[in-house]
Amino acid sequence: MADSVSMDFSDLLKLTADLGTVPVAAVHKVRQATEVSARNIKDSWQKAAAVKDTGAAKRYPKSIDYDMELDKDGQISAVIGPNLGKPQGALGFLEDAPGGVSAAPQHNDRLALALNIGDFERGLLKATE
Numbered sequence: 001m002a003d004s005v006s007m008d009f010s011d012l013l014k015l016t017a018d019l020g021t022v023p024v025a026a027v028h029k030v031r032q033a034t035e036v037s038a039r040n041i042k043d044s045w046q047k048a049a050a051v052k053d054t055g056a057a058k059r060y061p062k063s064i065d066y067d068m069e070l071d072k073d074g075q076i077s078a079v080i081g082p083n084l085g086k087p088q089g090a091l092g093f094l095e096d097a098p099g100g101v102s103a104a105p106q107h108n109d110r111l112a113l114a115l116n117i118g119d120f121e122r123g124l125l126k127a128t129e
Contacts, residue, residue: 026128031076033123037116038066038078044112063089081109
């Protein structure tokens with residue numbers, strides 16, 4: 001089994017560049033597509049982590065959260081991951097970090113992204129049509 005996941009983001013990067021020309025009226029739909037995908041990634045990550053974490057880190061999956069951000073330039077983004085303010089949120093560095101501890105990283109974050117990237121791309125395309 002491979003130690004890492006490789007993904008081709010070239011189409012997504014081209015789409016991101018094209019979003020710079022999106023009419024103002026489409027911004028709401030782009031934000032909606034981003035939020036739906038963020039929620040789906042969060043849910044997938046929680047589900048994968050819950051299957052693997054039945055011992056000391058059993059509350060870690062519920063710490064996975066997302067925040068939507070809209071900066072002053074109108075860029076829309078979502079930050080997805082363990083919320084340090086929730087119980088066991090700080091365990092993210094053990095569960096999904098690139099090693100350095102006795103337990104191997106679980107890569108639940110990469111799995112969740114891989115499962116949802118296609119829907120995100122389709123959502124952005126639909127939002128900008």
